[in-house]
Amino acid sequence: MGGEEVDTGADADPVWSALHAEREAVERALTLAQARQKFSTDPELAAAARREEAELLVNLDRVLTLIRAAEYRRRPGARRW
DSSP states (O other): OTTOOOOOGGGOOHHHHHHHHHHHHHHHHHHHHHHHHHHOSOHHHHHHHHHHHHHHHHHHHHHHHHHHHHHHHHSTTOOOO
């Protein structure tokens, strides 16, 4: 939509693929931590899952920032800082 070109996985470089694999792993771990909070009957386990969720959210933000930077660099005519 908007005329932007998006590379598919077939022509993606290894760094690009690794970032998306890391994002997927963090998102899965985040889902599990949220489920442990919701369904745990042990308050200590739920608290540990909340702490894990906070750490995973920071990690997810880091990975998404790296992905956004990589997407920008892949665009034709992208400025190099």
